[in-house]
């Protein structure tokens with residue numbers, strides 16, 4: 001029985017991780033979890049899965065939950081997330097948190113010898129070098145939950161690193177894939193939140209539409225698989241059937257396919273190296289008929305270009321990219337800025353932030369904090 005510590009249980013990846021645990025009660029148990037603002041959902045999760053430890057946002061939430069007399073111990077806030085990550089138990093940490101808040105729990109779980117199933121993008125985007133080095137040092141495995149990285153992880157299994165010539169990351173294209181740039185000027189939050197293939201949280205749906213999500217995935221792949229950035233390509237693939245590919249030196253290409261369902265990569269990350277039965281929708285290529293591929297252009301998607309630029313410059317720049325994106329997406333969701341302002345704001349901070357080589361975690365956290373503060377101040381956010 002594998003014990004799971006699930007951070008971000010009430011989010012999109014979190015609830016799908018709970019589906020995986022629910023479907024495999026003899027394999028996995030929810031040992032601890034953190035929940036966000038939806039307390040109703042927290043109550044349901046605790047009643048059903050009976051975790052021993054639960055982290056909530058504040059003490060008020062605990063007072064509400066205590067009325068139900070659940071037999072679990074409560075933790076609060078960011079400190080609580082880190083306490084869960086450091087629990088003295090052999091367990092896998094599923095990090096499904098959204099935002100920079102996910103970084104420290106990953107680091108603390110590694111330091112307490114827990115394998116990581118990683119969905120939190122900020123962990124590798126902002127501190128990839130530090131996190132991967134720690135994982136090697138503590139001999140901890142990092143299993144990707146994202147569909148693209150899970151695909152690459154599956155394709156390179158049994159292959160030698162030196163035989164890999166290229167990673168090809170597929171992109172569905174997000175909600176505006178059929179719009180030209182000039183058509184983006186007045187798009188609304190509602191338009192942006194309508195993703196054609198995947199059902200995800202608001203932040204990542206916006207990131208998919210700007211292609212920043214793909215940019216983050218390129219950066220994550222660079223760290224996870226230790227591949228030169230120039231050997232990582234992206235391709236627009238609207239059907240989301242091929243989840244990514246790997247090309248080898250002999251011109252052979254491996255792809256991993258399946259119907260778009262995040263529970264598949266989640267299950268693989270938790271069951272690795274085994275595969276477990278899953279009654280999901282099977283892929284029927286006869287029904288699909290045709291798969292399409294197009295170039296993802298940097299002109300159409302400048303956020304993708306900026307992500308490549310940030311990782312090539314290295315140092316603090318990927319963290320700058322992430323912080324500026326985080327704050328501007330939030331402002332867009334709050335209707336304080338327009339859609340195309342997102343990329344303008346990111347570009348400004350990439351240009352105007354002083355580079356820092358080999359930043360520490362403290363440097364990264366500080367720069368993120370300062371940039372976000374600056375953006376909220378300039379554009380009238382609530383923080």
Ligand code: MG
Pocket residue numbers: 146147148217
């Ligand atoms: Mg993805």
